[in-house]
Amino acid sequence: MGKPTDRELVEQARAGNAQAFGTLVQRYQRRIFRLAFHLVRTGAEAEDVTQETFVRAYQALDRFDGRSEPFTWLYRIAVNLSLNTIRARKPKRDAVPADDPRIEPLLAEHRSSHGSDPARIAQERQLTKALCEGIDKLSDTLRTTLVLVCIDGMGHEEAARVLDCPEGTVAWRVHEARRKLREHLEKQGFGGDAA
Template structure:
């Protein structure tokens, strides 16, 4: 038996099938959490955003018009909730803590290491922390777009629907965010290898 599509699950959930909505939640819960975590930079707040995203989506099932894919709709809700949370909190974080899980994710290697070079490992950790600080220093708009496209792998077409702007604007924002990140890293002594 083939897995139901997201649209079929939304239609079933609209008809009162709570299990269908549960399948949709399980399909996207980790991605929504990851997106929220990168935006709000707090595990507890990302959990709140994730939960609230699905609560709001469930409450608004009747208003889902089908012009976009359900995952795009869910992402849009999560982005809006994340940005609202960021705006509501007092500015308190000026630098990335050493135990930020984003740093560990950046340091994961896909190839086995032949002997660990402590100096290189320290330099990679410093670069990862500077990269996280640089991402955090971007405007909400640039950071959100960069995270959607470059970290979460959302295509420009979908990102434009999620963010409510033209694809060309998404491309410009990604370009501008990367340019600012390169400048930020260069100011901190990380040269051309910081791509």
């Protein structure tokens, strides 16, 4: 017998099988955390959002109507909780710290192909920091859409379901976010190929 589908796990969880819901948590915990982390920008808050996402989903199992995939439903909960967390903050951070934990994973993807040239690594670190600053300056709507599509790799159709908006709106938001990021990077001295 193969692995149960997400929908089967939801049905089993509705019937009282807590282990089935645990399997859903295991399947999506990392992705939900990664999404929350890119939106709220701190590990502790991302952990809180991740945990609360699954608590709320478990409490709302009876209200899940099956019109979307369970994964999409979980993502929608995580996006809403992340945005609530951002809005609840009193001061808004303006600068990306040098030790921003988002920077290392982005750099790690490129290091294997560029070797260990210290000058190149320093330049990529500066570019990545500028990119994180640009992402942070985007509106919540543009940043959320960009994270879903460009960082998490979600297709426009699926992102539209998560964000509850038309697919064309997702495409426009991604285009607009990228345009604003290019402008930001050019102002920071990263033109041409970097943008």
